[in-house]
Amino acid sequence: MSSLDRRMSVSPAPRAVAAAAVDPPAPRAPRPEPGLDRLLRERFGHNDFRPHQRSVCEAVAGGIDTLVVMPTGAGKSLCYQLPGLFRRREQGGCVLVVSPLIALMDDQVTKLQQWGFAAERIHSGRDREASREACRRYLRGDLDFLFFAPERLAVPGFPELLAKKTPALVAIDEAHCISHWGHDFRPEYRMLGERLPQLPGAPVVAMTATATPAVQDDIVELLGLGTGARGTGSAVRRFIHGFRRENIALEVVDCAPTQRRALAAAAVAGDAHRPAILYAPTRKDADEIAAEFAAEGLSCAAYHAGMPPPKRESVQTAFLQGAVEVVVATVAFGMGVDKADVRTVVHLALPSSLEAYSQEVGRAGRDGKPSRALLLGSMVDTKMHGFFLDRDYPETKVLAKLWRALPAVDDDAVDEDVLRKASSLDEDTFPKALEKLWIHGGAVGVGAQWRRGHDKWEKPYLAQKRHKEQQITGMTRFLDEKSCRQLALLRHFGDDDDRGPCGICDACDPGGCRLRKSRAVTDDESKMVSAIEARLTSAGARGVGTGKLYAESLEPQGIDRRSFEHLLGALVRAGRVRVEERTFENDRGERVRYQSASLSQGVADAALSLFVSARADDDGAGGGRARSRGGARRGTGDDTRRPRPTRTRAGKGDVDAQWAAAPRAVLDRLRAWRLREAQAKKIPAFAVFSDRVLLGIASAAPTSTEALAAVPGIPRKLVEQRGHELLAVVGGGGDGA
Numbered sequence: 001m002s003s004l005d006r007r008m009s010v011s012p013a014p015r016a017v018a019a020a021a022v023d024p025p026a027p028r029a030p031r032p033e034p035g036l037d038r039l040l041r042e043r044f045g046h047n048d049f050r051p052h053q054r055s056v057c058e059a060v061a062g063g064i065d066t067l068v069v070m071p072t073g074a075g076k077s078l079c080y081q082l083p084g085l086f087r088r089r090e091q092g093g094c095v096l097v098v099s100p101l102i103a104l105m106d107d108q109v110t111k112l113q114q115w116g117f118a119a120e121r122i123h124s125g126r127d128r129e130a131s132r133e134a135c136r137r138y139l140r141g142d143l144d145f146l147f148f149a150p151e152r153l154a155v156p157g158f159p160e161l162l163a164k165k166t167p168a169l170v171a172i173d174e175a176h177c178i179s180h181w182g183h184d185f186r187p188e189y190r191m192l193g194e195r196l197p198q199l200p201g202a203p204v205v206a207m208t209a210t211a212t213p214a215v216q217d218d219i220v221e222l223l224g225l226g227t228g229a230r231g232t233g234s235a236v237r238r239f240i241h242g243f244r245r246e247n248i249a250l251e252v253v254d255c256a257p258t259q260r261r262a263l264a265a266a267a268v269a270g271d272a273h274r275p276a277i278l279y280a281p282t283r284k285d286a287d288e289i290a291a292e293f294a295a296e297g298l299s300c301a302a303y304h305a306g307m308p309p310p311k312r313e314s315v316q317t318a319f320l321q322g323a324v325e326v327v328v329a330t331v332a333f334g335m336g337v338d339k340a341d342v343r344t345v346v347h348l349a350l351p352s353s354l355e356a357y358s359q360e361v362g363r364a365g366r367d368g369k370p371s372r373a374l375l376l377g378s379m380v381d382t383k384m385h386g387f388f389l390d391r392d393y394p395e396t397k398v399l400a401k402l403w404r405a406l407p408a409v410d411d412d413a414v415d416e417d418v419l420r421k422a423s424s425l426d427e428d429t430f431p432k433a434l435e436k437l438w439i440h441g442g443a444v445g446v447g448a449q450w451r452r453g454h455d456k457w458e459k460p461y462l463a464q465k466r467h468k469e470q471q472i473t474g475m476t477r478f479l480d481e482k483s484c485r486q487l488a489l490l491r492h493f494g495d496d497d498d499r500g501p502c503g504i505c506d507a508c509d510p511g512g513c514r515l516r517k518s519r520a521v522t523d524d525e526s527k528m529v530s531a532i533e534a535r536l537t538s539a540g541a542r543g544v545g546t547g548k549l550y551a552e553s554l555e556p557q558g559i560d561r562r563s564f565e566h567l568l569g570a571l572v573r574a575g576r577v578r579v580e581e582r583t584f585e586n587d588r589g590e591r592v593r594y595q596s597a598s599l600s601q602g603v604a605d606a607a608l609s610l611f612v613s614a615r616a617d618d619d620g621a622g623g624g625r626a627r628s629r630g631g632a633r634r635g636t637g638d639d640t641r642r643p644r645p646t647r648t649r650a651g652k653g654d655v656d657a658q659w660a661a662a663p664r665a666v667l668d669r670l671r672a673w674r675l676r677e678a679q680a681k682k683i684p685a686f687a688v689f690s691d692r693v694l695l696g697i698a699s700a701a702p703t704s705t706e707a708l709a710a711v712p713g714i715p716r717k718l719v720e721q722r723g724h725e726l727l728a729v730v731g732g733g734g735d736g737a
Contacts, residue, residue: 036061036086043085043115050075052241056205057083060169065225065236066205067175067216069493072362074242076207077108080171083205085117085144093168093202094138097147100174100186105147107338112145121147135161150177151188153195160198167202172223175206176355179218180439180464190439193222209362210355213494214467216240243358243495247365249504250485252375252478253515260348260376261289263515267374268298273344273514274325277363281349281384283330289348290328303329331360340367346374350381352388353471354478354492372514377479385472393465394433396458398425402433403442406452413449436461477593480565482572482579484508491581503675507573511691518691521570528554528567536577536599543598546579568597574690575600666698666730673729689714701730 036057040046049057053075059066061083070076084095099105105121112119120134120143137143139161153159172178178189196204206219216238220226226236255263268276280286283304290302301315301324318324320339331351345364351357357375365371405423407414414422420430434450437443442457443450474492481488486502489495501508510518521529535553536544544552550564571577578600583591674688696711705723708714718726 035089036082039082039086039089043117044078044082046078050078052239053078056239057086059237059239060084060203060205061086063087063203065203067211067220067225067236067238068205068207069211069216069238069240070207070209070242071245072209072359073366074209074362076173076209079207080169080205081112081145084169084171087168087203088144091168092141093166094141094143095145095169095171096162096167096199096202097145098150098170098172098192099147100149100177100189102149104173105149109145109147117144118142119145119147122152123147123149138162139164141165149188150186150192153191154188159195163198167199170196170199170202170204172204172206174208175219175223176208176211176215178222179211179215180460180467185439190222193224196223209359210493212355212492216494240494241497243490243493244486244497244499244502245362245365246502246504247368247370248361249370249372249506249509249512250361250375250502251372251506251513251515252377252481252485254378254479255376256378257349257380261292263374263376264289264346264348265293265296267346267372267514268326268344273372275319275322275339275342276326276344276346277342277360278326278328278346278348279351279360280328280330281381285348286328286330290326293326293328299323299325301327303327305330331356338366339363341369342366343369343371344374345371346376348376350375350377350385350475350479352385352475354474354489355471357475357478358489358493374515375479379476382472382476385475386469389465389468389472391428392432393436393461393468394429396462398429399433399437399442399457399461401425402430403437403452403455403457406437406443406450408452411451413451415449419450440464477581477595482507482565482569500679503671503679507569509671509691510573511694520692521567525567528557528559528563529571531557532564532567532571533576533599536597539598541598543578543580543596546595546597549597663698663701665732666701667694669729669732670694670698670726673726689718697726697730702727703731 036054040049051074052070056066056068056079060079068076068079070079080095080097087093088095097105097108099108102123102125105123106125109119109121118137120137122131122134134143134146138146172192175189177186178192179185204223204225206223206225208215208219211219220236220238253263264278268274268278278289280289283306286302286304290300293300301318303312303315303319305312307315315324315327319327342364345361347357347360351360361373364373402419402423402425405419416434419434420427423430423433425433434443437453437457438445440457440460441453442455442461444453478485478488484501484507485505487500490497503509504512506513506516510516531553532549535549539549546568549568550561554564554567555561568577568579572579576599577597579595579597581593582596583593586592671694674694677688690713693711693713696713697708700707700711702708702711705719705727708723708727709716709719
């Protein structure tokens with residue numbers, strides 16, 4: 001059996017069971033929505049909805065086709081479970097749930113059964129009799145929920161079996177898998193668009209945590225949502241919410257692969273930073289890191305798809321129960337893992353896309369408590385993703401060769417093995433090329449045999465490959481992001497949350513970083529900053545592309561591009577410069593993204609700070625201080641081989657000791673006040689006043705505006721306009737919450 005056969009093969013459906021079904025009764029219109037609140041309390045044990053859940057549940061309960069895009073941990077499952085149960089009670093029928101992974105199905109079914117619901121699943125991991133019994137229970141109307149994988153719809157007789165009853169609701173989990181623009185495209189999901197019209201009258205809710213606007217459009221089109229094709233007669237509703245994780249601080253460290261293990265150890269040192277999930281790029285890395293950490297006395301285990309299933313299950317159970325504090329895993333870990341108190345997530349390499357990154361970051365802080373997600377990466381990771389992209393997406397001439405080897409439409413189809421020999425492609429390239437042709441209509445599979453499809457496959461194939469390249473580029477841009485990282489994610493997913501910067505990521509709150517430190521700029525760097533600002537002044541409000549800005553400001557002085565980016569980032573964090581993403585259309589009609597910088601208004605005197613290299617020697621981590629790569633060209637001195645600045649202007653002694661000695665309650669009130677101000681003005685928290693100033697205020701504990709004005713670095717206007725308010729915050733009488 002070929003690899004493609006194995007992916008598509010499933011056990012046959014019980015045709016005899018389907019034949020015994022009866023016609024479904026005519027559906028009744030659901031009653032008003034207040035019943036949702038009662039069901040929420042009585043059957044799910046919740047007194048209230050999470051943000052955005054109510055509006056979604058009301059739309060789905062009302063029979064409206066719905067697309068739900070919410071991040072991991074936002075409560076998407078309730079958005080089909082509650083309205084599905086409501087519709088079942090009002091008009092009968094079962095909630096059908098399409099889910100891509102066996103582990104997800106088993107986990108969801110177990111939870112629903114524990115809550116007292118009649119739930120079953122059909123997948124290749126169950127024996128034939130168990131699947132037959134699940135089908136019989138479905139046809140008798142005994143089930144509240146029935147889960148199955150999308151490829152089950154290819155089994156002869158199974159779609160017809162489902163159509164014997166009118167479902168209360170069809171829920172499609174991980175709906176981004178239907179789109180070849182998605183980060184995890186699965187060809188078997190394409191069958192959903194063909195099979196859903198066989199289930200007339202059943203509304204559809206499509207759910208995903210990772211759909212960009214382009215993928216959202218694709219999901220709606222391919223599933224036929226809101227078209228009335230299934231007799232629902234309703235327009236589609238879209239809910240894109242929840243991508244602002246107010247309790248997860250995002251921190252990104254540009255570092256070489258050799259630095260990352262020591263940095264990861266520092267990231268999870270201390271009980272307050274655990275439980276933790278570390279995402280490693282390879283299985284070998286996961287095994288080695290877990291062994292190293294365990295040898296140092298950390299409660300740690302590896303998890304990846306190469307481990308025997310019982311071992312994987314054992315690790316997952318131990319992590320959920322608290323027997324293991326740190327899991328070092330590949331991306332195979334996390335799907336369906338519901339552990340609320342994960343305090344830290346660390347990526348030891350750049351993920352392939354922002355969609356994947358966002359989903360994995362969402363494993364942290366589901367209990368709403370402060371958590372941190374640290375991304376350790378560099379351009380080396382981008383090159384590795386490019387290598388895998390070239391491997392998985394053969395050149396068009398390879399696909400064309402295979403297309404010519406396929407029998408024409410009027411000829412007999414050929415077996416896959418015969419086709420491989422006829423194409424002369426190697427065993428690694430052949431299945432990838434055949435799959436891509438099939439996805440884009442260039443090959444037609446008839447059972448285990450194949451014949452030629454249409455000849456228009458090349459353009460959509462190249463578009464899909466370019467999209468994958470753009471996803472890698474987007475991850476690289478995120479590595480270099482100079483503004484609030486939460487806002488960057490909101491823009492990426494089309495979430496219209498407009499509450500301003502998050503106030504807790506590394507761009508908004510450099511002093512709160514776990515692995516990065518900042519320092520004041522030197523006199524030489526101040527001159528470089530002046531050159532950048534002078535060029536921006538001449539550009540005016542229209543701004544200038546960052547590439548051109550570098551070429552006309554610092555490159556003539558022999559300053560390297562990386563140093564320019566560090567200085568530009570410092571200007572952005574201080575609120576003195578704005579960097580926006582813009583697009584233009586090239587000669588081929590493609591939209592090309594670029595970054596444009598311009599001067600901000602009213603914050604020209606805000607203090608600057610530069611990030612210095614990540615620290616791997618803090619918090620008791622071994623391995624020595626992380627060292628950044630040097631360069632032949634003159635730069636900002638952002639290298640750990642130079643002495644670490646002591647930042648004596650912020651107070652006496654080592655800055656870390658000062659943070660530890662400062663009154664924690666005062667620091668917390670000042671941080672809260674600063675964050676509120678930043679969000680009101682839609683600027684980074686750092687632009688209100690720096691961490692150095694914050695520490696100075698807390699340490700000095702001023703009781704008069706004169707004493708407040710004496711704090712080094714505090715903006716004079718701030719003292720004049722808000723001095724009394726700040727004094728009240730310091731004294732505990734102001735609103736720091």
